[in-house]
Amino acid sequence: MMKRFFLLVLISFVFSSGCSKKESLLTFAVGGAPNEVDYWEKLIGEFENRTHIRVKLLRQPTDTDIRRQSLVTPLNAKEKDPDLFLMDVAWIAQFAASGWLLPMDPYVKKDSFDTTQLFGSVVHQVDIYKGEIISMPVYIDCGLLYFRRDLLKKYGYSTPKTWDDLLQCAEKIQGKERKNNSGFFGFVWQGAQYEGLVCNFIEFIASNGGNIVSKAGSITVYSKENIQALQFMRNLIHKYQISPPNTFTEMREEEVRTFFENGNALFERNWPYAWKLHNSQGSPVRGKVGITLLPKFDNGRHAASLGGWHIGISRYSDKKDEAWELVKFILSYETQKKLCLNLSWNPARIDIYDDPEVKEKMPHMEVLKKAFESTVARPNSPYYTQVSELLQRYVNAAISGKIEPNEALKEAQRGIEKIVERYHE
Amino acid sequence: MKEERIKRILLTLGILFVIVFCLLPFAWMVAVSFSETPDFLIRGNYGFTIKNYLDILRLENLHFLDYLKNSLLVSGIVAIFSALIGALAAYAVSRLSFPGKVVIVLSVLALSMFPQISVVGYLYKFMSNIGWINTYNAMIFPYVAFSLPLAFWMLMSYFSQIPKEIDDAALVDGANRFQTLVRVILPITLPGFLSAILLLFMFSFNEFLFALMLTTDFRARTVPVGIALFQGLHGELPWGYIMAASAISSIPVILIALFFQRRIIQGLTRGAVKQ
Amino acid sequence: MNREIREAFFFILPLGIFVLLLMLLPVIGSFWISLWQDVSFLPRKFTGLGNYFRLFKDFQFWQSAGFTLIFSFASVTLEMVAGTIIALVLNESFRFRGIMRGTALLPWAIPSVIGARIWQLIYRYDYGLANYVLRGTSGLSVNWLGSSGGAFLSLVLADSWRTTPFVAIILLAGLQSVPQGLYEQAKIDGANLFQRFFKVTLPVIKPVVIVALIFRTIDALRVFDIIYVITGGGPGGFTTSVSLYSYKYFLLGDFGYGSTVSIFLFIIAFTVAFLYIRAGRFREAAL
Numbered sequence: 001m002m003k004r005f006f007l008l009v010l011i012s013f014v015f016s017s018g019c020s021k022k023e024s025l026l027t028f029a030v031g032g033a034p035n036e037v038d039y040w041e042k043l044i045g046e047f048e049n050r051t052h053i054r055v056k057l058l059r060q061p062t063d064t065d066i067r068r069q070s071l072v073t074p075l076n077a078k079e080k081d082p083d084l085f086l087m088d089v090a091w092i093a094q095f096a097a098s099g100w101l102l103p104m105d106p107y108v109k110k111d112s113f114d115t116t117q118l119f120g121s122v123v124h125q126v127d128i129y130k131g132e133i134i135s136m137p138v139y140i141d142c143g144l145l146y147f148r149r150d151l152l153k154k155y156g157y158s159t160p161k162t163w164d165d166l167l168q169c170a171e172k173i174q175g176k177e178r179k180n181n182s183g184f185f186g187f188v189w190q191g192a193q194y195e196g197l198v199c200n201f202i203e204f205i206a207s208n209g210g211n212i213v214s215k216a217g218s219i220t221v222y223s224k225e226n227i228q229a230l231q232f233m234r235n236l237i238h239k240y241q242i243s244p245p246n247t248f249t250e251m252r253e254e255e256v257r258t259f260f261e262n263g264n265a266l267f268e269r270n271w272p273y274a275w276k277l278h279n280s281q282g283s284p285v286r287g288k289v290g291i292t293l294l295p296k297f298d299n300g301r302h303a304a305s306l307g308g309w310h311i312g313i314s315r316y317s318d319k320k321d322e323a324w325e326l327v328k329f330i331l332s333y334e335t336q337k338k339l340c341l342n343l344s345w346n347p348a349r350i351d352i353y354d355d356p357e358v359k360e361k362m363p364h365m366e367v368l369k370k371a372f373e374s375t376v377a378r379p380n381s382p383y384y385t386q387v388s389e390l391l392q393r394y395v396n397a398a399i400s401g402k403i404e405p406n407e408a409l410k411e412a413q414r415g416i417e418k419i420v421e422r423y424h425e
Numbered sequence: 426m427k428e429e430r431i432k433r434i435l436l437t438l439g440i441l442f443v444i445v446f447c448l449l450p451f452a453w454m455v456a457v458s459f460s461e462t463p464d465f466l467i468r469g470n471y472g473f474t475i476k477n478y479l480d481i482l483r484l485e486n487l488h489f490l491d492y493l494k495n496s497l498l499v500s501g502i503v504a505i506f507s508a509l510i511g512a513l514a515a516y517a518v519s520r521l522s523f524p525g526k527v528v529i530v531l532s533v534l535a536l537s538m539f540p541q542i543s544v545v546g547y548l549y550k551f552m553s554n555i556g557w558i559n560t561y562n563a564m565i566f567p568y569v570a571f572s573l574p575l576a577f578w579m580l581m582s583y584f585s586q587i588p589k590e591i592d593d594a595a596l597v598d599g600a601n602r603f604q605t606l607v608r609v610i611l612p613i614t615l616p617g618f619l620s621a622i623l624l625l626f627m628f629s630f631n632e633f634l635f636a637l638m639l640t641t642d643f644r645a646r647t648v649p650v651g652i653a654l655f656q657g658l659h660g661e662l663p664w665g666y667i668m669a670a671s672a673i674s675s676i677p678v679i680l681i682a683l684f685f686q687r688r689i690i691q692g693l694t695r696g697a698v699k700q
Numbered sequence: 701m702n703r704e705i706r707e708a709f710f711f712i713l714p715l716g717i718f719v720l721l722l723m724l725l726p727v728i729g730s731f732w733i734s735l736w737q738d739v740s741f742l743p744r745k746f747t748g749l750g751n752y753f754r755l756f757k758d759f760q761f762w763q764s765a766g767f768t769l770i771f772s773f774a775s776v777t778l779e780m781v782a783g784t785i786i787a788l789v790l791n792e793s794f795r796f797r798g799i800m801r802g803t804a805l806l807p808w809a810i811p812s813v814i815g816a817r818i819w820q821l822i823y824r825y826d827y828g829l830a831n832y833v834l835r836g837t838s839g840l841s842v843n844w845l846g847s848s849g850g851a852f853l854s855l856v857l858a859d860s861w862r863t864t865p866f867v868a869i870i871l872l873a874g875l876q877s878v879p880q881g882l883y884e885q886a887k888i889d890g891a892n893l894f895q896r897f898f899k900v901t902l903p904v905i906k907p908v909v910i911v912a913l914i915f916r917t918i919d920a921l922r923v924f925d926i927i928y929v930i931t932g933g934g935p936g937g938f939t940t941s942v943s944l945y946s947y948k949y950f951l952l953g954d955f956g957y958g959s960t961v962s963i964f965l966f967i968i969a970f971t972v973a974f975l976y977i978r979a980g981r982f983r984e985a986a987l
Contacts, residue, residue, distance in 0.1 A: 071737030
C-alpha cells in the first residue's frame with residue numbers, strides 16, 4: 001500500500017516535469033517600447049520566410065533593469081534559451097567577463113563578414129573583449145533634447161544652447177502655459193532610481209566639464225563639477241520647479257515620453273526613439289517637435305550619453321549557427337535601413353547615414369550625427385552594474401532632496417571605492 | 426439601553442470600515458480594468474471598454490493565459506501532494522506514540538518561519554545544475570516543502586478531533602495503518618482535508634520569490650511574476666492590462682475565499698490556535 | 701511499541717525528506733555559498749567569514765536592516781489594531797455576516813503581487829486614487845512614493861491591508877472562545893462596553909494575540925513581494941528590505957554576499973521565532 005502511494009507520487013512528478021518540456025526554437029529576447037517589439041516581430045517573420053529557421057521572440061519589458069534581470073537569470077543557470085538577445089551597452093562588460101557570450105570571430109571569418117561597416121569606435125570600445133568579438137552593435141543611442149517648436153516660437157525664444165537659456169525659457173513659458181494647463185512643466189527627464197538616471201547624470205556632469213573618471217582599478221565621481229551639476233538637477237525639481245515632483249520616483253523613458261507627447265512639457269530629454277512616436281498619427285505634438293543637442297554649462301560641452309543595444313549569442317545556446325544567421329540578418333543593410341526608417345533608430349552601420357532615402361525622410365539624422373560626436377560612455381567594467389546601482393541610489397537621494405549633493409557624491413565615492421576594491425580582479 | 430445604542434453605532438461604523446477597507450482597492454482595480462485610460466480620474470471621462478480583457482486573453486505575445494495555466498497547474502499539484510504528505514505525518518503524530526514527538530511538532534512549526542530568501546540562492550544554483558530552471562518541477566518541489574508545515578498543522582488539528590477508538594476498530598478488522606488513514610480517517614475528515622487543499626492551493630498560487638528566481642519565461646512563469654514584470658511590456662505601465670489580468674487571476678482565489686470562508690477560517694485558526 | 705515507532709517513521713519520512721532536501725539543505729547550502737567569493741565574473745575563492753566582515757561594515761545593509769525592523773513593527777502594530785476591530789465586528793451577529801466574513805478575507809486571499817499592483821496605482825502621483833481623494837478634500841497632492849516617509853507609510857498601509865484579514869481571523873477564533881458567562885458577570889458588576897473589552901476580552905484572547913503576533917512578525921521581517929513591486933526599494937534605497945537587499949546581490953551576480961545577507965536574515969527570523977515560541981508556551985499547546 002505504502003509502496004503504491006510512493007509510486008503514485010513519483011509518477012506524478014515525472015508527469016509534471018513532462019508538462020513543461022522545452023520547445024526547440026531559436027529564441028531571441030527583445031525588449032523595448034511596444035511599437036519596437038511589434039516591429040521586431042515583423043522582421044522576424046521576414047527572416048523566417050527567408051531562412052526557414054523558426055524563431056520565438058521573447059518579449060521583454062522596456063525597463064532596462066528588468067531586461068537585464070531576465071537575461072542574467074537564465075545565463076547564470078547556463079540555460080540554452082534564450083539563444084541570442086539584445087544587450088544594453090552597459091551590461092556587456094559583465095556578460096563578457098562572466099563568460100556568457102559566444103565569440104563570433106569564427107563566424108565572422110567563415111562568412112567574411114565586414115565589421116568595418118559598423119561604427120568602429122563603438123565596436124572597439126564595447127564589443128571586443130580580450131581580443132574577441134563577443135557582440136555586435138545593432139543601434140546606437142544618445143541623449144537628445146526634444147523641444148516644442150510651436151511654443152518656443154509663440155513666446156519668441158530660440159533653441160537653448162546652455163542650461164541657463166533652458167531654465168529661463170522654461171520658467172517663463174511654464175508660467176504662461178499653466179494658465180490653460182495646470183499640469184504643464186518646463187522640462188522632463190529621467191530621474192527615477194534606475195539605469196536611465198545614470199545616463200542623465202552623466203550628461204549633466206559632462207556638460208559641466210565633469211566626468212566619471214574610470215581607470216583600471218579606480219572610478220572617481222567626487223569632483224566639484226559633478227557636485228555643481230547634481231545640485232542643478234536637484235534645483236530643477238525643487239528650486240525652479242520646472243520638472244515635476246515625481247521626476248525622481250516615476251520618470252523613466254516612457255513616462256517622460258508620454259508626458260511630453262500629451263503636450264504637458266516644453267523640453268524633454270530622451271533617446272532618439274521618441275522622435276518617431278512624437279510624430280506619429282494621433283500624437284498631440286505631431287509636427288511641433290524639434291530636436292537638438294542637450295544644453296551645456298558655460299564651462300562645459302554638449303554631452304550625450306552613449307547608449308544603444310548590442311546583440312550577443314549565448315555561449316550555452318544549442319542553436320549557435322542559426323543564431324549567427326539572425327545576427328547577420330539584423331546587421332544587413334536592408335534590415336538596418338528598415339529599423340532606421342520605421343523606428344527612427346540610429347543604425348550601427350555607417351553606410352545607412354548616406355542612404356538617399358534615409359537622408360530625405362529623416363532629416364533629423366543630421367542632428368544625431370552631430371550628437372554622436374559628443375557622446376560620453378559609462379564606465380566599461382564588469383562590475384559597472386554595482387557601481388551604477390550605488391550611483392543611482394545616491395543621485396536619486398540627492399535629487400529627491402534627502403541628502404545634499406556634496407554629501408551624496410562623497411558617500412557614493414566611498415561606496416564605489418569599496419566596490420572596486422572588492423570586485424576588481 | 427444607551428449602551429445598546431452605542432454598540433449599534435459602533436457596529437455600523439465597524440461594518441462600514443470593513444467594507445471600505447477591504448473592498449475599495451478591489452473596486453479601483455475593476456474600475457481601471459474596464460477603463461480606456463488609467464488616468465480617467467483626472468481626465469474626467471471614464472470610457473468604458475472591455476478591450477483590456479479581450480487583449481490579455483487574445484494577444485498571445487502577452488502570454489497571460491500561459492501564466493495562468495502554469496499557476497493553476499503548479500498550485501493544484503502542490504496542494505494535493507502537500508496535503509497527502511502532510512496527512513501522513515499528521516496521522517503519525519496524532520495517532521501513534523513514539524519518542525521525540527514534541528520535537529517534531531515544534532520543528533515543523535519553526536520551519537514555517539524559514540525566510541524564503543535564505544534558501545532561494547542555493548535552490549537557484551541547485552536547479553541550474555540539474556537543468557530544472559524554468560520548469561514546473563523547480564517550483565513544485567520547494568512549494569511542497571514550504572507548504573508542508575501549514576498542511577501538517579491543519580490536518581493534525583482535524584485528525585486529533587477524531588477518537589482513536591475508530592482507528593482501533595479498523596485495525597482490529599485487519600487494516601494496516603495506511604489503510605486506516607486512507608479508508609477511515611480521511612473520509613471522516615474529508616471536508617477538513619479539502620479545505621486544507623484549498624488553502625494550500627492559495628498558498629502556492631500567491632508565491633512570488635521562488636517563481637521569480639527559478640523561472641525565465643512564459644513556459645513556466647506564474648501569474649504573480651507575470652503581473653509583477655508586466656511592467657513596461659507595453660512601454661508606460663499598461664495599467665489596463667495589469668488590472669484586467671489581476672482581476673481574472675483573482676477570480677479563483679476570490680471564489681474559494683467566498684464560498685469556503687467558514688472552512689478556511691476553521692483551517693487557519695485550528696492550525697494556529699490550538700489550546 | 702516497536703512497530704508503532706517504525707510505522708511512525710515511515711509516515712513522517714516523506715515530510716522529512718522534503719523538509720530536509722528543500723529547506724534544511726538549502727539553508728546549509730546558502731551558508732556554504734556565503735563562505736565563498738562567488739561572483740559570476742571573478743574566480744571562485746574560499747574567503748571564510750570574509751563576507752560576514754563585509755556585512756558588518758556595510759552601511760547600506762544596516763540601513764536596510766533598520767528599515768525592515770521598523771517596517772515590521774509599524775505594520776504589525778497597525779494590523780493588530782485593524783484586525784481587532786474587524787474581528788470584533790465579525791464576532792457580532794448581524795445579517796449577511798457570512799458574506800462579510802468572506803469579504804474580509806479577500807485582501808488576504810489574492811496574490812500579494814496583485815495587491816501591491818493595486819496599491820501602486822492608488823499611490824500614483826498624477827492620477828492615483830489617493831491623491832485624487834486628497835485633492836478633492838484638501839487640495840493637496842502627496843508624492844506618496846517619492847519621499848522616505850511617504851514611501852514608508854504607503855508600504856505599511858499596503859502590507860497591512862493584505863495581512864489584516866489573517867490577524868482578524870485568528871483573533872476572531874479567540875473571541876469565540878470567550879465564555880459568554882464572563883461578560884454577563886462583568887455586566888452585573890457594572891462594567892461598560894469598553895471596560896468589558898479591556899478587562900474580560902483581552903486577557904482571555906491574549907494567547908491568540910501572541911500567536912498572531914508571531915506569525916505576522918516573522919512574515920513581516922522577510923517582506924519582499926510588495927516592496928519589489930511598489931517601490932523597488934526606492935526612493936534612494938530607503939525602503940530596501942533585507943530580503944530585497946539580498947536579492948539585488950543575487951541579480952548583480954554576487955551570490956556569496958547575497959547569501960550572507962540572507963543567512964543573516966535567517967538568524968534574525970529564527971531568533972525571533974525562538975523567543976516567541978518560548979513565550980507562547982507552544983510546548984503545551986502542541987500536546
